[in-house]
Amino acid sequence: MLLQQVIQGLAIGSVYGLLALGYVLMWQAWGVMDFARGDGAMVGAFYLLIFSQFKGLNIVLAFILAVGASALTGFVVERIAYRPILGGRDINRLIATIGVGMFTRNLYRVMFGADPFPFPSVFGDNPIHVGKLIIVPQNLWITAIGFGLAYLLRLFLAKSWMGKAMRATAQDRETAALMGIKVKNSMTFTFVLATVIGGIAGMLIAPLYFVMADMGALMGIKGYASAVLGGLDSMSGAMVGGLILGLAENLAGGFISSGYQTAIAFLIMILVLIFRPQGIMGRRQ
């Protein structure tokens, strides 16, 4: 029972972690809490739905196309809504992210209606029984892809030239510019990357959540909570925060009371913020 709840918690937690990564990337590079992250995930899920279900493409091809479409969307949104007010006040930029989220959500509601779309579980619905334990292949894949992606991102940021440029930009925009880094390109790239990672989180969760215009609101809250929990300046913190939230929800629901499932998850967040305001893995400012 305990192990079973942990397995469920890990899968959902890794998706929360990916969503949190988007928040952390945006916070570091743009210095803004980007409340459109959840809706970016929704858009990603819709792209996969369109390519794989509406167009009937092979799932791998559909996934690649959906990632590409997410990247393009990120690029366009950055140009229209984020770039023009880069020098603006923080509060204006924050409001812009909320506006982008609301616009996207309602645009998709108008285009696709408010009803959810079913999404077949690509990795198979049939559970594998290991002793008394039930393992749903989909959950294994979600966990593996979630952590794999987080690891790849870490490698990319640590080793690649672009990644180093992104980190330098995040640390100090002006100095990075003096060092010859094209700061604006670097920021655009970060935005696109955050959109793609969020989009993949949306695609991973599509079979579980169904795909609907409103799914972004809930995903955004979970990602935000995970990011704050883990620490807004820490990549690994985002994944840890996601895992803690996912596990807390499942264990609280299973062992304490499902009525307080969400409440307990947020209680943990409040406690962490009281005793470690910078988040679990965050650095003290």
Next chain:
Amino acid sequence: MKAYARVAVVAGLLLAMISVGTAMGAAPVKIGIVGPLSGGAAMVGDTLVKGAALAIKHLNETGGIHGRQLTYVSEDDEQNPAKSVSAVNRLVFQHKVDAVVGTVNSSCQLACQEVTQRAQVPHVTPIASNPKVTRVGNKWVFRLQASDAQQCTAIIDYAVNVLKLKKLALMYQSDDYGTGGKDVIVPYLQEKYGMKLIASEPFNPDAKDMSAQILKIKNAGADGLVMWTMYQQGALIARQAKQLALQVPLMGGGGLTNPKLIELAGDAAYGLLNTQTFFPDPKGASPEAAAFIGAYQKEYGVLPDSNAAMSYDAMMILGLSMRKAGADVNKAKVRDAMADTKGHRGVTGVIDIDEYGDANREILIIGIDNKGAYEVIWPKR
């Protein structure tokens, strides 16, 4: 003086004509129908009028009200409580209707039934389901829709008596609808069967991951799962229950009836059961319902839904009560006759009107078969 005399003569003649007309049974009995005829719920308003109109046609074909024909006028409330009040005001004071049928939305119903109460006009609502409608002490209002409480007890009876389940678990959404269901189910199970729920798990109405609840229910050894929620969450539960190998009958209330549930949950929805008051399945239907389905299809070219059936039954009971009350359609007598309705063989079942003005009847259990289509499971025919 001459002018006055002429007016008096004309007035006298007019009065005489009216009274002669009444005595000859020529003046029609007027029914006012109020419903959302435009806006978001216009489809429901449309079926409401169609169902009542078909009943009026059938009543007229069988002699009307002691020779008087029934006619109707309809008014639009746009699913807006304020507009429902003015709509019913128009029906009662301008059109001078003998009775009102409608409306759909519970808030509109609660508002507009105050007009008919003050004017002492019989009022029957086919669709509004909020329990309050018949619990505000309004003696002039009757309701055909099965309240949520009736649906809860029906599914529990089916689970215990027919499926012989002994360890029922409940999942309910943590809002008025879900907790309302739980508040009926828990005491009913205790008082009627001396049973307790083996697990009672709430979830947020927007929750997506139900695995914690499902695992808990599975671990508790449940042999049946009742879920009091709408179709979307129902589909999530069905799908996740299948994934987590919770292999027990899934059942719930009318909120689950929606082909979208089958689309969302796929084969995980097969076998799912829920309550319903009417289902257009001519094979599993009672003779009354089958006749209605045929007549409705012939009249309008589409299958009736449960709203049309409720509306038909509402108008039928109203019409038959008018016949009982006599040719002058005295409103108080019509009201009393409606309150006395017992064993009316309607298209939504055999109906008794209870002390609150609610229609009690046997509730249907419908299920999803192995091809993903709804069929009537209970009562067996």
